[in-house]
Amino acid sequence: MPTSASHQLTDSKGMIRRRFGKTNIMMPIFSTGGMRYQDGWTDKPLxxxxSEGQTNLNNTIIRSLELGINHIETARGYGPSERQLGVILPQLPREELIVQTKLAPTDDPAEFLQHFDESLERLNLSHVELLSIHGINDDQTLQQSVRPGGCLDAIRTLQAKGLVKHVGFSTHGPLDIILKAINHNDQxxxxxxxxxxxxFIFQRNWPAIQAATQRDMGVFIISPNDKGGQLYNAPPSFTNLTGPLHPMAFNNLFCLSRPEVHTLSCGASKPTDYDIHVDSIKLLDKSNDLIPSIIERLYDALETNTACRNPEYHTQFLPDLDQTFGLNLEVILWLRNLTLGWNLTDYAKMRFNLLGNAGHWFPGGKPQEILDSITPEQLTAALPNHPDASVIYDMVNEAIDLLAGEEVKRLSESD
Structure with missing residues (x-):
């Protein structure tokens, strides 16, 4: 059910809140996502x-609450994030907090429950409002989660004990996996x-948001500022195209102008990181006047530089990964267009050089190694339904020339 006036309100701090689906939580439209405020990506004792790292986290959370952003989100895999939150959260009014953590699925649900016990102890809380299964990205993680007796059933035992109020999942997976998880039903x-x-730069998951809306699920947008193009450090040419709005403010309005979207992660690393987001709240009711012309300018620039008006244009008509020799053409061709069209080169390099190093979180082999092992004719033959099949090999080569560099690992695997 789309958000209507009865499903949205503005609180005393000026924060807009939207009903988070069937949880009935009135969720702030911005959330304090926990990937950047903790002290590094290696778990460590407190x-x-x-001391300055803990002080920064404390001040970031306190500032969040001052602004009405009371949804605090983290994960077991975010270094010492849960432990550090366990210092500050018990000092705050518990009834004002919406706390979410995330746990990766496991083959053994008993192990999953043990991980939850550890997370709750680290957070220093008696319960969490929201628990996500972290990373339903492929068939294996989907089955670990939803099979009879799997991790979702294990969470039901936690709900029965009052330790978890609502259960969801996070995903970096392909659309078909996301839809299967959304449409999963149990008693x-x-x-x-x-x-x-x-x-804005990645819209192929819109059918999943529509499906979630039909099932009255809450919709939380992951990393719209970082994975959404490193918009906090966008190149001047891109910033000029989104003017007079900061790229992050433009992306906020683009996302939140859709009532099906309930909250965006701020990914704050320090207290001042909220400023641009909070300033954009007053512009939300002007979205229909502000963003169409910006979108038109962006698409015009893209078309001038790539001959297409959608950065994901070439990702249509592609077969599954196992039919393209492990070459993740969806990602490679998309990143090529982002680079040529909007000069999002630093972002594209970061994502491109993750290929081959991130497993189901960002699948696909190393592009150069795969291209060296096949011929142009083989790749063309693997793309029988693609209108540009004959030039895809050259486009991948172009992407390699533009973007290849030092290999990148997932943050949770970095020091």
């Missing part, structure tokens, strides 16, 4: 966290909400 009605990627 005694190894520098409790399946998942209550979803954390997924969808923002």
């Amino acid at each position: 005694s190894d966290v520098p 409790h009605g399946g998942f209550d909400y979803v954390n997924l990627h969808w923002y």
Whole structure:
């Protein structure tokens, strides 16, 4: 059910809140996503966290609440994030907090429950409002989660004990996997909400948001500022195209102008990181006047430089990854267009050089190695339904020339 006036309100702090699907939580339209405020990506005891690191996290959370952003989101895999939050959260009014953590699925649900016990202890809380299964990205993680006796059933035991109020999932997976998880049903009605990627430069997951809306699920947009193009450090040419709005403000309005979207992760690393987002709240009711002309300018620039008006244009008509020799053409061709069309080169390099190093979180082999092992004719033959099949090999080569560099690992695997 789309957000209507009865499903949205503005609180005393000026924060807009939207009903988070069937959880009935009135969720702030911005959330304090926990990938950047913790002290690094290696888990460590609190005694190894520098005092300035803990102070920064404390101040970031306090500032969040001052602004009405009371949804605090983290994960077991975010370094010492849960441990550091466990210092500040018990000092805050518990009834004002919406706390979410995330746990990766496991083959053994007993292990999953043990991980939850550890997370709750680290957070220093008696319960969490929201628990996500972290990373339903492929058939294996989907089955670990939803099979009878799997991780979702394990979470039901936590709900029965009052340790978890609502259950959802996060995903970096392909659309078909996301839809399967959204449409999964059990005696409790399946998942209550979803954390997924969808923002201006990446819109192919819109059918998943529509499906979630039909099932009255909460919709949380992951990393719209970082994975959405590193918009906090966008190149001047892109910033000129989104003017007079900052690229992050433009992306905020683009996403939140859709009532099906309930909250965006801010990904704050320090207290001042909220400023642009909060300033954009007053512009939300002007979205229909502000963003169409910006979108038109962006698409015009893209067309001038790539001959297409959609950065994902070449990702249509592609077969599955296993039919393209492990070459993730969806990602490669999309990143090529982002680079040529909008000069989002630093962002594209970061994502491109992750290929081959991130497993199901960002699948596909190393482009140069795969291209060296096949001929142009083989790749063309693997793309029988693609209108540009004969030039895809050259486009991949172009992407390699533009973007290849030092290999990148997922943040949770970095020091």
